[in-house]
Amino acid sequence: MSAESRVASRYAKAFVSVALDGQDQAKLYDDANFVLNTIADSKDLALALNSPIIKAEKKAAILKEIFSAKVSDLTNKLFDLVIDKNRTNALKEIMESILSEFDVVKNIQRATVVTSSPLAAETKAVLVEKVAKSTGKTVELEEKVDPTLIGGYILTVGDKQLDCSVKTQLQQLKVAFQ
Numbered sequence: 001m002s003a004e005s006r007v008a009s010r011y012a013k014a015f016v017s018v019a020l021d022g023q024d025q026a027k028l029y030d031d032a033n034f035v036l037n038t039i040a041d042s043k044d045l046a047l048a049l050n051s052p053i054i055k056a057e058k059k060a061a062i063l064k065e066i067f068s069a070k071v072s073d074l075t076n077k078l079f080d081l082v083i084d085k086n087r088t089n090a091l092k093e094i095m096e097s098i099l100s101e102f103d104v105v106k107n108i109q110r111a112t113v114v115t116s117s118p119l120a121a122e123t124k125a126v127l128v129e130k131v132a133k134s135t136g137k138t139v140e141l142e143e144k145v146d147p148t149l150i151g152g153y154i155l156t157v158g159d160k161q162l163d164c165s166v167k168t169q170l171q172q173l174k175v176a177f178q
Contacts, residue, residue, distance in 0.1 A: 004090045005097075011087070012097030015078055016105060023074055029102050031075040035067060036095040049088040059088050109137035111157040116149040116165075131157055 019028045039046050048054055048062055063079045082088055103110060111131050113119065119127070124141065131139045135157065150166035 004093050007087060007090050008093035008097040011078070011082070011090075011094045012101045015074070015094075015098055016101040018074060019102075020105065024072070025102065025105075027072050028074060029099065031071040032095045032098040032102070034070065035075070036092060036099070038066065039092045039095070046092065049091055056083050056086065056088075059083055063088075107137050109135045109139050109157065110142065111139055111155065112142045112144060113156075114144045114146050114149065114154040114165075116145070116147050116151050118145055119143060127155070131155075 015028075019025050039049070045062070045066070049059060060079070060083045063083070064076075067079065068076055078094075079091075082091055082094065087094075102108075109131065111128075113124075113127060124143070128139045128141050131141070148167060150170070152165040152167075152169070154165055154168075155162045
């Protein structure tokens with residue numbers, strides 16, 4: 001685990017711990033999602049937060065301008081703490097860790113399935129049920145379509161991946177016949 005990951009994890013655990021003490025958890029979860037998506041969508045914001053040249057006061061002003069009216073007081077206090085401790089370069093990872101911590105608290109397992117065409121509702125339900133049975137958690141399945149897979153699917157749950165795509169099977173056959 002990198003130093004930034006450890007820092008992000010500590011901030012996230014503290015944030016979620018405070019959030020569990022009477023705060024509106026859904027709002028704080030939405031805040032983390034909003035901040036994360038905003039940073040991901042804005043290259044300029046990400047560069048500004050990571051820049052050692054930009055002073056902390058300027059970074060505080062940027063965060064306040066973009067987020068202060070749209071996020072909760074607790075999230076704004078987190079921004080202040082991150083700026084005071086000169087950790088703005090870890091803000092994206094902190095938000096990702098907050099979302100992960102909330103998933104742990106809510107017993108949610110995120111999974112991603114990549115298929116060559118959109119899944120039928122019945123197939124998706126079966127897949128969600130199997131992942132839920134194996135993990136013992138509520139599953140939130142993200143669906144992605146990649147026509148180059150030809151058929152089959154690639155299922156990612158946590159750090160495990162099950163590749164049952166026709167593309168991979170054809171590549172394995174190609175290697176076997178060489």
